Amino acid sequence: xxxxxxxxxxxxxxxxxxxxxxxxxxxxxxxxxxxxxxxxxxxxxxxxxxxxxxxxxxxxxxxxxxxxxxxxxxxxxxxxxxxxxxxxxxxxxxxxxxxxxxxxxxxxxxxxxxxxxxxxxxxxxxxxxxxxxxxxxxx
Numbered sequence: 001x002x003x004x005x006x007x008x009x010x011x012x013x014x015x016x017x018x019x020x021x022x023x024x025x026x027x028x029x030x031x032x033x034x035x036x037x038x039x040x041x042x043x044x045x046x047x048x049x050x051x052x053x054x055x056x057x058x059x060x061x062x063x064x065x066x067x068x069x070x071x072x073x074x075x076x077x078x079x080x081x082x083x084x085x086x087x088x089x090x091x092x093x094x095x096x097x098x099x100x101x102x103x104x105x106x107x108x109x110x111x112x113x114x115x116x117x118x119x120x121x122x123x124x125x126x127x128x129x130x131x132x133x134x135x136x137x138x139x
Contacts, residue, residue, distance in 0.1 A: 031069075031092055041106070041121040044096055049114035058109045058118060065107065065118060066095045101125075 033046040046067055048056065056069040073088040098104060098120060106121030 030094055033094055033096075035096060041119060042098070042102055044118040044120070046094060046116045046118070047114060048111070048116050051114075053111050056111065056116060058107070058116075060098075060104045060107050063098045063102075063104060064095050065098060065120065066093065067116065067118070068093045 031047050033044060035042065035044045037043075044065065048069060048071075050073055051069050051071050055072070056067065059066050059068075068091070070091045071088065073086075075084075075086045077084040101122050103121040103123045107118065109116060109118045111117075
């Protein structure tokens with residue numbers, strides 16, 4: 001979420017398009033993701049094609065799951081009368097705030113076919129009738 005402060009006058013409105021460029025560039029480089037909830041917990045899937053497992057770090061701190069990674073790609077082609085070389089390097093980071101019922105101690109991650117899947121368990125819910133009756137004393 002990007003917070004925008006409102007300012008009056010001509011000059012601040014002139015700079016508005018330039019202020020938004022940074023957040024739009026960051027969104028463009030961030031890998032696509034989706035989050036879902038099930039009975040047993042939460043799942044986050046992030047598309048990271050071409051990124052090796054050793055280049056991805058998943059951490060949980062203060063109720064936030066953060067995924068950081070770096071993509072490195074090099075391609076070189078040679079022909080009889082031509083040469084082509086291309087390199088792409090870039091890092092990314094995505095953060096997801098966990099809901100209160102998520103168990104930050106029960107997090108697992110797996111990488112398969114360019115999709116990083118993060119599973120987060122739910123905290124055990126109290127059993128019983130949903131609460132305890134509290135007696136009211138006269139006094």
